[in-house]
Amino acid sequence: AQTVTQSQPEMSVQEAETVTLSCTYDTSESDYYLFWYKQPPSRQMILVIRQEAYKQQNATENRFSVNFQKAAKSFSLKISDSQLGDAAMYFCAYRRGGGSNYQLIWGAGTKLIIKP
């Protein structure tokens, strides 16, 4: 069974600085997708960034980028120029590419605190 591990329950960073959130996963599949979701205090789930396993190039979305290490099964999220609005829970999630159930397997989350 696939598993996703986020080893940092909480991280803090000074506003305008860079922070990296860690995520590792375990799978025997070759076709899969990885995601980072943000959950602000409103509890809404917001997609931050996604990565297809077959793509070697790391995904980027403005200030958000990932470091995808397929062999190491690592998928970290880097947030540059941190802003107060980035404060939230961040979840790493995995989804297999095939099959009929598009189930997302989730990590336990990392709470990100931004210090003004």
Next chain:
Amino acid sequence: EAQVTQNPRYLITVTGKKLTVTCSQNMNHEYMSWYRQDPGLGLRQIYYSMNVEVTDKGDVPEGYKVSRKEKRNFPLILESPSPNQTSLYFCASTPYPGARETQYFGPGTRLLVL
């Protein structure tokens, strides 16, 4: 506006009193799913549906039922709620087949069972 809606957003109930949480999407998505979120555990899938009248269990289906009579609606039913079902519940949808597609999440329903 493309969206997934859930009702109610907050619910306090007592053990054993049947309840239904509704989920509706306006994007004509075939695939819909229910998750529960608990501290330290992330989200876990309860049930999913690939289309009308096609549903199947996820990882934590005990104590829950679902139905899919219409494409847009996917209600979650708790026939006899218990305190261990106190949680935050999310409904999600995506086109099928849609392994490459983003899943759309509802706003969540916070349930407290006394």
